[in-house]
Amino acid sequence: MSVVSSPLKNGNGAAMAFDSNGNDDIKREVKEETMSDDDVPWGELVKRDKKDKKNKQKRNYNDEDGDGDEPVKKVSKKSSKLNGKRGSDDESEDDYKPKSKKKTSSGKKRARGSSSDEEEDDDEQMSEELSDEEDFKPQKRKSKSGDKSKPSTSSSAKKEVKKEVTKKKVKKEEDVEDIWEWWKEDKKPDGVKWNTLSHMGPLFAAPYLPLPDHVNFKYNGEVMKLSLAAEEIAQFYAGVLDHEYSTKDAFNTNFMKDWRKYMSTKERERIVDLRKCDFRQIDTFQKEQREIRKAMTKEEKLKIKEEKEGEMKIYGIAVIDGHRQKVANFRIEPPGLFRGRGGHPKMGMLKKRILPEDVIINCGKSSEIPKPPPGHRWKEVRHDNTVTWLCSWTEGVLGQNKYIMLNPSSKIKGEKDYEKYETARRLKKIIGGIRDRYTEDFRSKEMRIRQRAVALYFIDKLALRAGNEKDVDEAADTVGCCSLRVEHIKTFEKAKLNEGDKKEKEFVVEFDFPGKDSIRYYNRVAVEKRVFKNVKLFLEGKAPRDDLFDRLDTASLNEHLRSLMPGLTVKVFRTYNASITLQDQLIKLTNPKDNVAAKILAYNRANRQVAILCNHQRAVSKTFDAAMEKLEQKIKDKKKEVKAAEEALKSARGAEKEKAQKKYDRLKEQLKKLKISRTDKDENKQVALGTSKLNYLDPRITIQWAKKYDVPLEKVFTKTHREKFRWAIDMVNTSDEEYVF
DNA sequence: CACGAGACTTAGGATTGAGTAC
DNA sequence: GTACTCAATCCTAAGTCTCGTG
Numbered sequence: 001m002s003v004v005s006s007p008l009k010n011g012n013g014a015a016m017a018f019d020s021n022g023n024d025d026i027k028r029e030v031k032e033e034t035m036s037d038d039d040v041p042w043g044e045l046v047k048r049d050k051k052d053k054k055n056k057q058k059r060n061y062n063d064e065d066g067d068g069d070e071p072v073k074k075v076s077k078k079s080s081k082l083n084g085k086r087g088s089d090d091e092s093e094d095d096y097k098p099k100s101k102k103k104t105s106s107g108k109k110r111a112r113g114s115s116s117d118e119e120e121d122d123d124e125q126m127s128e129e130l131s132d133e134e135d136f137k138p139q140k141r142k143s144k145s146g147d148k149s150k151p152s153t154s155s156s157a158k159k160e161v162k163k164e165v166t167k168k169k170v171k172k173e174e175d176v177e178d179i180w181e182w183w184k185e186d187k188k189p190d191g192v193k194w195n196t197l198s199h200m201g202p203l204f205a206a207p208y209l210p211l212p213d214h215v216n217f218k219y220n221g222e223v224m225k226l227s228l229a230a231e232e233i234a235q236f237y238a239g240v241l242d243h244e245y246s247t248k249d250a251f252n253t254n255f256m257k258d259w260r261k262y263m264s265t266k267e268r269e270r271i272v273d274l275r276k277c278d279f280r281q282i283d284t285f286q287k288e289q290r291e292i293r294k295a296m297t298k299e300e301k302l303k304i305k306e307e308k309e310g311e312m313k314i315y316g317i318a319v320i321d322g323h324r325q326k327v328a329n330f331r332i333e334p335p336g337l338f339r340g341r342g343g344h345p346k347m348g349m350l351k352k353r354i355l356p357e358d359v360i361i362n363c364g365k366s367s368e369i370p371k372p373p374p375g376h377r378w379k380e381v382r383h384d385n386t387v388t389w390l391c392s393w394t395e396g397v398l399g400q401n402k403y404i405m406l407n408p409s410s411k412i413k414g415e416k417d418y419e420k421y422e423t424a425r426r427l428k429k430i431i432g433g434i435r436d437r438y439t440e441d442f443r444s445k446e447m448r449i450r451q452r453a454v455a456l457y458f459i460d461k462l463a464l465r466a467g468n469e470k471d472v473d474e475a476a477d478t479v480g481c482c483s484l485r486v487e488h489i490k491t492f493e494k495a496k497l498n499e500g501d502k503k504e505k506e507f508v509v510e511f512d513f514p515g516k517d518s519i520r521y522y523n524r525v526a527v528e529k530r531v532f533k534n535v536k537l538f539l540e541g542k543a544p545r546d547d548l549f550d551r552l553d554t555a556s557l558n559e560h561l562r563s564l565m566p567g568l569t570v571k572v573f574r575t576y577n578a579s580i581t582l583q584d585q586l587i588k589l590t591n592p593k594d595n596v597a598a599k600i601l602a603y604n605r606a607n608r609q610v611a612i613l614c615n616h617q618r619a620v621s622k623t624f625d626a627a628m629e630k631l632e633q634k635i636k637d638k639k640k641e642v643k644a645a646e647e648a649l650k651s652a653r654g655a656e657k658e659k660a661q662k663k664y665d666r667l668k669e670q671l672k673k674l675k676i677s678r679t680d681k682d683e684n685k686q687v688a689l690g691t692s693k694l695n696y697l698d699p700r701i702t703i704q705w706a707k708k709y710d711v712p713l714e715k716v717f718t719k720t721h722r723e724k725f726r727w728a729i730d731m732v733n734t735s736d737e738e739y740v741f
Numbered sequence: 742c743a744c745g746a747g748a749c750t751t752a753g754g755a756t757t758g759a760g761t762a763c
Numbered sequence: 764g765t766a767c768t769c770a771a772t773c774c775t776a777a778g779t780c781t782c783g784t785g
Contacts, residue, residue, distance in 0.1 A: 333775065341753080341776065387748065395775095401747060402775085416749085465751095466779060475777075516778055517752055555743095558780070571750085571779060618753065623768075688753070690771090695751055718771060 180323040182411040183418065183727045193388045193412060197363050199318035199327065201370030201378075202391045202404055203311055205334035205353065208232045215285045218278035219271055229262040230271075233350060236337045238282035245339065251348030255337060258350035318390055318406060319367075326407035327390065332359070338397045342476035342518025349397045358393045388412050398474055409723040418727055421698040423567045424575040425741060430565055431576065435460065437564070442530040448551035452560060454534050455481050455549055459570055462523065463577050463613050465516060466554040466570035478514045481570070482554050487544035488513035491536055497524045507532035519617050578610045578696035583741045585609050586705050599711050601676060603702075608683060610692045618688040631678050638671045699725035703732040704739040 210231065216223045217234050226234055237246075237255060245251045256274050263271060271277065296304075315330040335353040340346055356376035363369060365383040372378050379393075389403035406412050427434075438460075441453030458464050459481050467480020479488065488511060495508040505526040515521045527535075538548050554570065561568040585606035590599055621627075645664040652660040693702075699717075703725070706713045713722065713729070722729060732739050 329774075331774090339754090339776075344776090389748075392748095398776090400776095403748070405749080413749095420750090468779065470778095478777085480778085517754095517776075519753080554779080569780065616752080621769085627768080691752060720772070 176324070177317060177326045177407075177409065178324045179726070180325070180411050181727075181730065182415060183731065187415070192385055194320050194364070194385050196322065196367060197318065197320050197385070197390070198367030199363060199370060199390045200315050201361055201372070202332045202359060203315045203330050204332050204356070204373065208353075211235070211282065211285065215281050217282060220276045221278070224267075224270070227264045227267060230259065230264065230267050232335070233259045233262055234277075234279060235282055235286070236335070236350075237277075238279035238286060240337060241279060241283050245337075245347065248347065250343070250345060251337075254346060254348035255350075258348075262350070320406070320410070320412065323411065325410040325412075328405050328407045330404055332393070332404075333395075333402065340397075340476065342478060342514060344476045345473055346397050352396045354393050360392045362387065362389055362391065407723075408720075409726065414724070414727050417724070420572075420575060421579065421700070421741075423572055424579055424698065426565060427568060427572050427576045428580065428741070431460075434564055439528075439530075442528075442534055448556075450534055451538060451549045451552045452557060454531055454538070455552055455557060457527075457531055459573050460577070461527075462511070462525065463574045463615075464521075465574070466557065468554050476514070476518050478516060478518055480515065480554075482549055482552050482557060484511075484513060484548040485544065486539055486542045486546050486548055489535065489539065489548055491532065491539070492524075495524065497526065509535055515615065519615065521615050574614060575696055575698075578614055578692055579698040579701060579741050581610050581613055582606050582697050583701050586701070590705070590709060592709060596711055596715065597673075599709050600715055601680065603705065603711070603716055604680065604684075604689065607689045607693060607697070608687055610697060611687045611689050614692055614696060616688040616691040617686050620685055624685060628678075628681065631674070631681065635671065635674050635678065638667065638674055642667045642671055693721065694724075698741050699728035700732050700739045701741050703729055707732060708738065 208228070210228060217226050217231070218224060237259070240246050240251075252274050260268050260271070316327050317324050318327050319325070332354045333351065336351050338344075338346055338349045338351050356372040357379055359372075359378055360380045360382060361370060361378050362382050362384055364385075369381055389405050391404040392401050394400070395402045408414070408417070434456075438453040438456045441449050442457075444450045444453065459466075465480035467483035469483060470478070479485065490510040490512070492508040492510065494504045494506055495510075496504050497508065507527050507529055508524055509527050509532065510522075510524045512520070512522045535548075538550075542548075542550075558569045561570065561572075586603065589602040589605050591602070594602070642664070645660065645667050649657070649660040649664045699721070702716055703713060705711070706716060717725065
C-alpha cells in the first residue's frame with residue numbers, strides 16, 4: 001500500500017515543475033482538427049460557444065403563436081380554467097409573447113425537517129453504537145438490539161445453523177456485513193445520514209513497478225531509457241495500443257501534452273512526435289504478464305484471492321450506526337489515461353496518482369480516524385453526517401469530486417432506492433392528471449408552457465432523460481430532452497415508423513441524437529397532432545444547432561414537476577414507466593402453464609421491452625456472429641432430426657407409432673426452443689438488460705412474479721441483485737398480499 | 742437568482758471467473 | 764486438464780438534481 005515511491009506525484013514534486021510550456025502548437029491542432037470518427041454524424045467537434053447555451057435565443061413569438069392550428073387566444077380561456085395550481089393565469093395574459101425566462105425559482109421550502117420525529121429511537125441507537133465504536137474491529141454485536149424477531153433471511157443457510165449453536169462461531173461472520181433490516185425500523189429525520197461512522201479509509205493503488213531492463217521503449221527506432229515518471233505513463237499508453245483510443249487525434253494530442261509534462265528535460269527535448277514512439281516492447285511485456293497471471297497455479301491464484309479477501313475485510317467494511325456495511329469502491333482509482341467516451345475533448349489526458357494528501361476522510365467524531373499510509377497524512381478529516389461518503393478526492397482531469405461510498409446492499413443506499421420506487425408509485429397515482437395537464441398545456445398561449453408540455457410529453461412517452469446543460473470543453477456533445485437541438489429532430493406529416501412497415505403513420509417525429517455515454521437515440525414516433533404542430537412551431541426559423549426548447553431548462557421543468565407532486569422530477573418518469581412496463585408485460589407474457597425456462601424467457605422479454613424503452617444498448621460482442629453461426633448450425637441439425645423423425649413416424653405402425661410420435665414431438669419441441677433462443681439472442685444483440693434491472697425496475701415486481709409463478713428468484717436475480725434488494729425480497733415474501741407496483 | 746460545486750444515481754465497457762465443451 | 768464462452772462483477776465516466784453563494 002505504500003505509495004511513496006511513485007514517480008507520479010501530483011503535488012509539488014519535481015516532475016510537476018514543467019507546465020504546459022511550448023505546447024501551444026499542439027493545443028491549436030486539437031481545435032482545428034476534427035478529432036472524432038467521421039462515421040458518427042454527431043461526432044463532429046464544431047466548437048460551440050460555451051455561452052450559447054446559457055443565453056438561449058430570446059425570440060419573439062408573436063407571429064409564431066398565431067399560426068398554430070388554431071388561434072391562441074381561444075386557448076387562454078381554457079388554460080385559466082384548467083386549475084388553480086398554476087399560479088397567476090391572468091398576469092400571464094400579456095405573457096403571450098415570451099419574455100426572458102422568468103423563473104419562480106424559490107421552491108426553497110425544501111422538505112428538510114418536515115417529516116417524522118422518531119428521535120427517541122435514534123438516540124437509543126446512537127448511544128449503543130458509540131460504545132461499538134471504541135474498537136470498531138471485530139466484535140460480536142451480531143444480533144444487536146434484539147431486532148431479529150425472526151430468523152434472518154440471510155443468504156447463507158449454514159450461517160443460521162451456526163448462529164444457534166454457539167456464539168463462538170460468530171468469529172466467522174465478523175468479516176462480513178451484518179444484516180440490517182432497516183426497513184423494519186423508523187426513519188431518521190431528514191438531512192442526517194448517520195450518527196456514527198467508522199471505516200479504514202481507502203486502499204491506494206499499488207506503487208509503480210518499473211519495467212525490467214530488457215523491455216525497451218524506442219524513439220525513432222532507437223532504444224531510449226525513460227525516467228521513471230515518463231516510463232509509467234508510457235506504460236499507460238502501451239495499454240491502449242490495441243484500443244480505438246490510440247487512433248483518435250484528440251486522445252493522442254492530449255496524451256502527448258500531458259506525458260511531456262512528466263518527462264525529464266532531455267526527454268522532452270527529444271520526444272516530440274508520438275508517431276515516432278515505439279511502445280511495442282512494453283505492450284508485449286504487458287501481454288506476457290497477463291499470460292503469466294492466467295497460467296498461475298491453483299495455489300498462486302488462491303493466494304491472490306486470499307490477499308484480496310484480506311483487503312476486503314479491512315477496507316471493504318464500514319461501521320455505520322453500529323452496523324457493519326459493505327463499502328463499494330474502497331480502491332482509489334489508479335493512475336492512467338482518461339477514457340472519456342464519445343467525442344470527449346479530454347480523452348487521453350493523464351489521471352494522476354492519488355495520494356493520501358489528496359484525500360478527505362469523513363467519519364464519526366468519536367470514531368477512530370483511519371491511519372494514512374506511513375509517512376503520509378490526509379488532506380483533511382471531517383465529520384459531516386449530512387453526507388454519505390467515507391472518503392473523497394478531486395479528480396484531476398475534470399476537477400470533479402470522487403467519492404468512496406457504501407455498497408448498494410447498505411441501508412443508506414437501500415433506503416434511498418426504496419424511496420425512489422415509492423416516489424414512482426406515487427407518480428402512478430397521479431399520472432393521469434399530469435397527462436391531462438400537459439395535454440391541455442399544448443395549447444397554452446405561453447411559449448414556455450407549451451414547450452414544457454411537449455417536453456414532458458416526450459419524457460413521459462419516450463422515457464427521455466432530462467438533458468441538463470453541459471460545458472462544451474469539459475464533455476462530449478450529448479443531449480437529453482431539454483437540450484435537444486433542431487438538428488436532432490425531423491418531422492414528417494406521414495411516414496413509416498420502420499423500414500419494413502406497410503402503412504404510413506401521420507404526424508411522425510424522428511429523433512436522432514447522442515444521449516448519455518454518446519449512445520445514439522434513434523426513434524420515429526407517431527405523436528398527437530397538437531404535439532406535431534407544436535414541434536414544427538418550435539423548429540421554425542431556427543438553425544440546426546439552436547435549441548428545440550429554447551424557453552425551457554431542466555431547473556424550471558423540475559420546479560414545475562415539484563409543484564405537481566412532492567419529490568417529482570424528470571427521472572421519476574423513467575423509473576415509473578420502466579416499472580409499469582415490466583409489470584404490464586409480465587402479465588401479458590407469462591403463461592402459468594409454461595415451464596420455468598419459458599417463464600424466464602417471458603421475463604426476459606418483458607425486461608427487454610423496458611431496456612428498449614430506456615434505450616439501454618450495448619456493443620455487439622465480438623463473438624456474436626460466431627455464436628449465432630453455431631446456433632444456426634444447431635438449428636439446421638435439429639431440423640434434419642425432425643425430418644428424420646417425421647419419416648420414421650410415417651412408416652411406423654402399432655406401438656412403434658406411438659413411440660415415434662413421442663420422439664417427433666420431443667424433437668419438434670427442442671427445435672422450437674432453439675428457435676426461440678435464436679430470436680432471443682438476436683433481439684438481445686444490442687440490448688442491455690442489466691441497467692434497467694439494477695436501476696429502474698421496482699424489484700418487488702420481479703420478486704412477486706417469481707413467487708407467484710414458482711420461479712426460483714436466483715434465476716432472475718444474481719447474488720448481487722439479491723443483496724441489493726434484500727429489503728424488497730423481505731417485504732414481498734413476508735406479505736400475504738400480492739405486490740402491485 | 743443564475744451558476745457552479747457537490748453529492749448521489751445511472752451507465753456501458755473491461756475484467757474476472759464459473760460453467761461448459763472439448 | 765485445457766479452451767472457450769458468457770454472465771457476473773468491477774470500474775469509473777456521465778448523467779441528474781440540490782444547495783449554497785456572490
